[in-house]
Amino acid sequence: xxxxxxxxxxxxxxxxxxxxxxxxxxxxxxxxxxxxxxxxxxxxxxxxxxxxxxxxxxxxxxxxxxxxxxxxxxxxxxxxxxxxxxxxxxxxxxxxxxxxxxxxxxxxxxxxxxxxxxxxxxxxxxxxxxxxxxxxxxxxxxxxxxxxxxxxxxxxxxxxxxxxxxxxxxxxxxxxxxxxxxxxxxxxxxxxxxxxxxxxxxxxxxxxxxxxxxxxxxxxxxxxxxxxxxxxxxxxxxxxxxxxxxxxxxxxxxxxxxxxxxxxxxx
Amino acid sequence: xxxxxxxxxxxxxxxxxxxxxxxxxxxxxxxxxxxxxxxxxxxxxxxxxxxxxxxxxxxxxxxxxxxxxxxxxxxxxxxxxxxxxxxxxxxxxxxxxxxxxxxxxxxxxxxxxxxxxxxxxxxxxxxxxxxxxxxxxxxxxxxxxxxxxxxxxxxxxxxxxxxxxxxxxxxxxxxxxxxxxxxxxxxxxxxxxxxxxxxxxxxxxxxxxxxxxxxxxxxxxxxxxxxxxxxxxxxxxxxxxxxxxxxxxxxxxxxxxxxxxxxxxxxxxxxxxxxxxxxxxxxxxxxxxxxxxxxxxxxxxxxxxxxxxxxxxxxxxxxxxxxxxxxxxxxxxxxxxxxxxxxxxxxxxxxxxxxxxxxxxxxxxxxxxxxxxxxxxxxxxxxxxxxxxxxxxxxxxxxxxxxxxxxxxxxxxxxxxxxxxxxxxxxxxxxxxxxxxxxxxxxxxxxxxxxxxxxxxxxxxxxxxxxxxxxxxxxxxxxxxxxxxxxxxxxxxxxxxxxxxxxxxxxxxxxxxxxxxxxxxxxxxxxxxxxxxxx
Numbered sequence: 001x002x003x004x005x006x007x008x009x010x011x012x013x014x015x016x017x018x019x020x021x022x023x024x025x026x027x028x029x030x031x032x033x034x035x036x037x038x039x040x041x042x043x044x045x046x047x048x049x050x051x052x053x054x055x056x057x058x059x060x061x062x063x064x065x066x067x068x069x070x071x072x073x074x075x076x077x078x079x080x081x082x083x084x085x086x087x088x089x090x091x092x093x094x095x096x097x098x099x100x101x102x103x104x105x106x107x108x109x110x111x112x113x114x115x116x117x118x119x120x121x122x123x124x125x126x127x128x129x130x131x132x133x134x135x136x137x138x139x140x141x142x143x144x145x146x147x148x149x150x151x152x153x154x155x156x157x158x159x160x161x162x163x164x165x166x167x168x169x170x171x172x173x174x175x176x177x178x179x180x181x182x183x184x185x186x187x188x189x190x191x192x193x194x195x196x197x198x199x200x201x202x203x204x205x206x207x208x209x210x211x212x213x214x215x216x217x218x219x220x221x222x223x224x225x226x227x228x229x230x231x232x233x234x235x236x237x238x239x240x241x242x243x244x245x246x247x248x249x250x251x252x253x254x255x256x257x258x259x260x261x262x263x264x265x266x267x
Numbered sequence: 268x269x270x271x272x273x274x275x276x277x278x279x280x281x282x283x284x285x286x287x288x289x290x291x292x293x294x295x296x297x298x299x300x301x302x303x304x305x306x307x308x309x310x311x312x313x314x315x316x317x318x319x320x321x322x323x324x325x326x327x328x329x330x331x332x333x334x335x336x337x338x339x340x341x342x343x344x345x346x347x348x349x350x351x352x353x354x355x356x357x358x359x360x361x362x363x364x365x366x367x368x369x370x371x372x373x374x375x376x377x378x379x380x381x382x383x384x385x386x387x388x389x390x391x392x393x394x395x396x397x398x399x400x401x402x403x404x405x406x407x408x409x410x411x412x413x414x415x416x417x418x419x420x421x422x423x424x425x426x427x428x429x430x431x432x433x434x435x436x437x438x439x440x441x442x443x444x445x446x447x448x449x450x451x452x453x454x455x456x457x458x459x460x461x462x463x464x465x466x467x468x469x470x471x472x473x474x475x476x477x478x479x480x481x482x483x484x485x486x487x488x489x490x491x492x493x494x495x496x497x498x499x500x501x502x503x504x505x506x507x508x509x510x511x512x513x514x515x516x517x518x519x520x521x522x523x524x525x526x527x528x529x530x531x532x533x534x535x536x537x538x539x540x541x542x543x544x545x546x547x548x549x550x551x552x553x554x555x556x557x558x559x560x561x562x563x564x565x566x567x568x569x570x571x572x573x574x575x576x577x578x579x580x581x582x583x584x585x586x587x588x589x590x591x592x593x594x595x596x597x598x599x600x601x602x603x604x605x606x607x608x609x610x611x612x613x614x615x616x617x618x619x620x621x622x623x624x625x626x627x628x629x630x631x632x633x634x635x636x637x638x639x640x641x642x643x644x645x646x647x648x649x650x651x652x653x654x655x656x657x658x659x660x661x662x663x664x665x666x667x668x669x670x671x672x673x674x675x676x677x678x679x680x681x682x683x684x685x686x687x688x689x690x691x692x693x694x695x696x697x698x699x700x701x702x703x704x705x706x707x708x709x710x711x712x713x714x715x716x717x718x719x720x721x722x723x724x725x726x727x728x729x730x731x732x733x734x735x736x737x738x739x740x741x742x743x744x745x746x747x748x749x750x751x752x753x754x755x756x757x758x759x760x761x762x763x764x765x766x767x768x769x770x771x772x773x774x775x776x777x778x779x780x781x782x783x784x785x786x787x788x789x790x791x792x793x794x795x796x797x798x799x800x801x802x
Contacts, residue, residue, distance in 0.1 A: 082802075083706070083802045084706030084707045084800075084802055085706045085801075085802060087706075088706060100646055107710040108707045108708055108709050108710055109706075109707075109708075110673075110704055110705050110706045110707055110708045110799070111665040111666075111667065111676075111677035111679075111708075112667065112673070112676050112677055112704035113703065113704040113705060113706040114665075114706075115667055116702060116703065116704060121664070121665050121666060121667065122664075124664065124665055125646075125650060125662060125663070125664060125682065126662070126663040126664070126665060126679065127653060127657070127661060127662055127663070128661075128663065128710070129657075129661065130657065130661070131657070133656060133657065136656065137653050137656065137657065140649050140652050140653050140656075141649055141650070141653060143645070143649045144645040144646040144648065144649035144650070145646065145649070192783065193782070193783035193784060193802075194783050195753075195779045195783060195784075195785045195801065197755075198753040198754060198755045198777060198778075198779055198785070199753055199755065200736065200753060200754065201733075201736060201754060201755060201756075202755055203755050204701050204755050204777060205701075205703065205755075205777050205779075205785050205801060206703075207703075208783075208785075208801070230703045234702055234703050
């Protein structure tokens with residue numbers, strides 16, 4: 001049995017790689033096929049997703065529907081572009097709902113901004129300098145804290161990452177990684193940023209308009225939305241209407257969606 | 268009738284201050300509470316200072332007078348060893364107030380063979396502790412015994428049954444009841460004897476229960492029983508390290524059993540410690556100590572962790588010598604403490620470790636519930652694990668605080684430590700930056716250069732005007748120049764000009780670079796710094 005195992009894998013590997021490498025000028029029909037395959041994959045994923053153990057963290061409503069599944073998933077890891085405001089916006093929802101938050105390896109984390117974004121400082125733990133042991137510290141903290149933000153130090157081995165991932169799944173904690181992460185559920189980034197309030201020597205910073213782009217493993221097409229983060233009242237607000245931003249899911253009927261909602265309530 | 272023995276140390280607050288080293292012995296000294304002299308030294312008394320005088324009055328009588336505020340804690344603290352010394356000789360000691368002890372005379376009198384012999388023994392015990400002029404009075408009842416002690420230096424024994432006669436000539440003032448003294452004075456009664464001659468029943472009917480009690484005192488029948496002090500539990504544990512150890516991991520290992528003992532002793536009394544104090548003495552006689560708090564209660568391994576952290580902290584702060592591999596047993600990596608990869612070696616070897624539980628709580632308050640004690644316990648355990656890995660101050664909780672600079676507006680407290688009293692946040696703090704606060708506050712600010720459109724450095728003149736509009740800035744360490752698309756400021760900040768150490772004078776600028784990221788630039792002295800980023 002072990003002797004047989006590598007061969008299908010190798011077969012799949014070549015099969016999927018060969019067309020991509022060989023056909024530099026992709027014909028339009030080819031593109032269409034690829035698109036169809038991806039759509040089908042997304043559909044399969046969408047159906048598989050309705051599992052009992054899928055639970056969502058209470059996420060800030062302005063961000064929730066940009067994320068795959070409509071919120072931060074418990075036990076998942078997300079790759080976040082290095083922006084303190086984005087991290088704080090993601091932490092705000094769980095923290096306000098009573099989760100403990102941990103921030104590992106970010107000595108520059110602005111406490112005052114965090115509080116004004118809605119993070120409860122009583123349930124915020126900072127480990128600014130984990131050094132070489134960042135992975136151990138993260139795993140240890142993720143045992144008890146709901147959401148953990150980490151800026152990876154030295155690159156981690158695949159084995160260590162897989163171990164951390166299984167620990168997260170088991171504990172139901174969410175991991176936000178600043179930078180890339182091999183098993184990220186989604187990549188969340190700020191693609192555009194515009195501050196308002198400043199002129200040429202006048203005014204002061206009031207609010208910032210950002211475009212958030214989320215790329216997930218399942219849907220290759222990025223989802224983006226425009227937000228005020230922070231808005232003039234130090235909150236987070238959505239700018240584009242909610243209806244426009246839901247990516248159409250071909251074939252996922254209303255019945256399936258209802259079923260998913262039902263599951264979610266049960267879960 | 269209870270024979271009472273009273274031990275009185277005159278002018279105890281003064282003596283306590285001298286013993287604490289706050290004043291020289293023999294100097295004119297007064298301890299003042301609420302602007303009135305509470306106690307004074309013999310030197311001050313010789314110049315006319317008296318108890319109850321106003322402070323100004325005392326100072327005018329004796330210009331060289333050293334005035335100290337009264338401190339009850341100090342009085343008790345310094346008196347405690349004396350109480351222990353007396354308790355070593357006689358049981359059932361009642362501490363009336365610092366400087367005044369009452370005990371039943373019967374026990375010591377029988378043991379030492381007579382009341383006078385007992386009094387001499389107790390005085391001698393106090394003399395060993397450095398109190399030369401302790402006074403002893405023995406009489407029927409604590410009230411008469413105290414008066415006997417106050418009457419004359421040395422030892423005054425009122426024979427059994429003679430107490431009423433001893434009290435009779437005393438003025439009513441000794442009852443310490445001004446209202447009653449005035450009232451009886453109007454009735455022509457001026458001594459305790461005259462007061463005691465009134466029929467007890469008539470006094471009770473006419474003046475009530477309080478005066479009846481005073482009447483009993485005056486007649487030499489003190490109805491009070493002694494309430495002996497219960498000696499406090501001896502919970503501290505000391506280990507003498509012989510030979511002294513000079514490596515953190517060795518000390519931590521040696522202390523393990525001690526920590527077990529502390530926790531077990533406490534558990535035996537159904538107690539847990541929520542705060543402990545750890546003291547070290549090194550072989551050169553130097554002492555260091557620190558109190559450690561615990562958000563829940565200490566277990567043995569957590570005490571060992573504190574010992575390790577305290578030693579590692581001392582290694583860091585005092586710059587104690589690190590093991591460079593050349594030490595006697597230098598090759599083995601200790602793995603102890605965050606100080607470095609090799610086990611830090613202490614400059615002076617530790618000869619004694621003392622662990623003292625400071626705050627105690629009933630164990631019942633700290634039992635885990637039947638279904639666990641909720642998520643917070645889990646949080647604590649995992650954070651404690653990280654602390655034992657990285658060190659006590661590696662895990663922080665954040666607190667807001669008032670202030671003008673970004674560094675002042677937050678306080679970071681190690682997990683488990685008591686929250687620092689923050690400066691109030693809700694004050695206006697003029698000069699603070701307007702909201703929103705920057706999300707990224709650099710722990711060490713970066714030096715930058717700010718230039719105008721022509722490439723010349725931007726400066727700010729005396730009138731707080733910029734030399735030119737800033738056009739770009741770049742890190743001094745090297746890096747691409749970031750063009751400035753919009754900016755505002757400069758906003759001056761001038762703080763604490765009266766304090767050369769903490770004075771700060773700076774100008775701040777908010778700028779937005781071409782990528783849409785905002786920065787806080789600060790000009791302090793002659794150089795620009797990037798202090799924070801709004802990202």
